Structure formats: structure tokens, C-alpha cells
Amino acid sequence: MTDSQRPGARPDARPELPGVLARMWGREPTPRRGPKPSLDLARITEAAITIADADGLAAVSMSSVASRLGVAPMSLYRYVDSKDELLLAMLDAASGDPPPVGGLSRRDYLFRWTKAHVETFLARPWLLSIARGGPPLGPRGLLWLEQLLTALDDTPLDGEEKILIATTLSGYALNEASLIIALERSPKQGSQPSSSAAYGELIAELVDRRTYPRLAEIARGHTFAAAEGAWIDEKDFRFGLDLLLDGIDALIARRS
Structure with missing residues (x-):
């Protein structure tokens, strides 16, 4: 029996989104009371991207992102449950916008x-x-x-x-x-x-016509040299x- 077939189950119930996806899509409920949070997912993601651009993905950690933002690492977990969730947000934010369809076949x-x-x-x-x-x-x-x-x-x-x-x-x-x-x-x-040209010269030197007749013909025909640079x-x-x-x-x- 599937979940939708269980007694009392709502057939139109929407799946519960992981926290980071809810925030990425603006689905997180807005608190009605209390001070406005000093952090949000966008700021955290931007800081992580800045670190990755400068020092590579290996340099991104909850600690390094928190240090860049000037907050305690534990404060990030209100917005992302793990580094994997942070990477998901980074991928989407850093992907930019797709080219428009109009005007092209x-x-x-x-x-x-x-x-x-x-x-x-x-x-x-x-x-x-x-x-x-x-x-x-x-x-x-x-x-x-x-x-x-x-x-x-x-x-x-x-x-x-x-x-x-x-x-x-x-x-x-x-x-x-x-x-x-x-x-x-x-x-x-x-x-x-x-x-590519140097590769072709090396292949031409290494292979013999008996064992590699087709590759030898291509290499000795300077096919690889045609791709300069x-x-x-x-x-x-x-x-x-x-x-x-x-x-x-x-x-x-x-x-x-």
C-alpha cells in the first residue's frame, strides 16, 4: 500500500521540501515576530562562492564561511543543515541565467x-x-x-x-x-x-603500420598538426x- 492509499492520507498532499530547497525557492515560512535575522541563505551562499572563486572548493567549509561572515559556525545551521546543502545552493547561485530563446532557430x-x-x-x-x-x-x-x-x-x-x-x-x-x-x-x-601537434608526432614515432595501420596513417598524415595551439x-x-x-x-x- 502506498502512502497515498493509506487511510486518512491526502492524495493531493505536497511533499515536504528539505530546508535548503524551501529557502532557495522562497517557500520557508516568514517569522511573524522577533528581530530580523542577521543572516540569510543568499549571504551565506555568496560568501561560500567568494571563497571557492579565490581558493577552490576544498577551501569551502562551514567554518571558513562563518569566519568570512564574522559569525559562529553553528549560526549557519539554521539555514543549511550540511555542507552538501550549501554546495547545492552554491551550484544554483553560480550557474547564472540561461541564454534567452528568442531570435534563434x-x-x-x-x-x-x-x-x-x-x-x-x-x-x-x-x-x-x-x-x-x-x-x-x-x-x-x-x-x-x-x-x-x-x-x-x-x-x-x-x-x-x-x-x-x-x-x-x-x-x-x-x-x-x-x-x-x-x-x-x-x-x-x-x-x-x-x-595536439606534438601528440601526433609522438604517435607517429610510437606506432608501427602492421599493428596500428589506420592510426599510423592518420598520425603520419599530420592530422593532429592541423589543430594548432x-x-x-x-x-x-x-x-x-x-x-x-x-x-x-x-x-x-x-x-x-
Whole structure:
């Protein structure tokens, strides 16, 4: 027997929100009496983001945030029950606003939406580890999702397919940003190649045509050297994303 089937259960009862979500969505009851609290979730979140921007996510703790605000650590627990809840609030606040849908074709908007995700992660690399923790729950995170769903309004896709498109594109953005940041932080000395061109030269030297005939042909054809400078550039990003967008277009065509 489910909860809604139990005697006396209200079938339309709303689920109880965790405290931090209630505050993020403005659902927390406002006290009628007493002095106005000196803290709120927005101030706490802003202080935590400032610390993460300066010193990385590892530097964020209830103690460090309290110290920055000039309060006792225990005073924060009125607003967030744990560091995990604080991270949830930080992710939403630091995500910014999604690009507007108006004026772009569906495909152009999906491209812009995905690229904006990457830009957000590159601006604040510490967001990556929080974003991997689960789907969005805050008002900003869900606004990103709402905007993408709006761009898919004129398609015959059902709700599940639209959500899966959002998951696929956000996953691509997360992976792309992670790879860019990892390559930027990797050592540029010793046995590690410093660029795509250097990687191609190393591969050409290492592989033999008998065991790796296709890879040897690509490496000796200077394919890797064509990508000068950064390991991953706009061309690489667009190529991968175009593959996904082509698949989305094909799915829409099949449903039409």
C-alpha cells in the first residue's frame, strides 16, 4: 500500500521540501515576530562562492564561511543543515541565467545553450564536481531546463525525449569543460606532449603500420598538426556537438 492509499492520507498532499530547497525557492515560512535575522541563505551562499572563486572548493567549509561572515559556525545551521546543502545552493547561485530563446532557430539555440554551459564551467571550474552530483533542483538550474524545453516546443517529441535531450547536451558540456580544464592543468613537460601537434608526432614515432595501420596513417598524415595551439578548440567543440544535434534533428524527423 502506498502512502497515498493509506487511510486518512491526502492524495493531493505536497511533499515536504528539505530546508535548503524551501529557502532557495522562497517557500520557508516568514517569522511573524522577533528581530530580523542577521543572516540569510543568499549571504551565506555568496560568501561560500567568494571563497571557492579565490581558493577552490576544498577551501569551502562551514567554518571558513562563518569566519568570512564574522559569525559562529553553528549560526549557519539554521539555514543549511550540511555542507552538501550549501554546495547545492552554491551550484544554483553560480550557474547564472540561461541564454534567452528568442531570435534563434531550434538548432542554433541548442548549440548556444550547450556552449553557455561550457562557458559557465570554465569560468568557475569548481562547479564541475558539484554538477556531477545530480540533476538541477534550484530555480536557476531548472530555468536552464525550462528554456531548453521551450526551444523544443514545436517538435513532436514527448516529455521524456525532451528531458533526455537536455541530459545529453548538459552531459556533453560537462565532459567538454572537464577535458579542457584537465588538459590546461596537465604538466607541459617530460613525457607529456604540449599540444595536439606534438601528440601526433609522438604517435607517429610510437606506432608501427602492421599493428596500428589506420592510426599510423592518420598520425603520419599530420592530422593532429592541423589543430594548432589548444588541444580542444571551437572546431572540435562544434564537431562533437553537431553530431549530437544531427541526431536530435533525425529523431524529430522520425517523429514527424
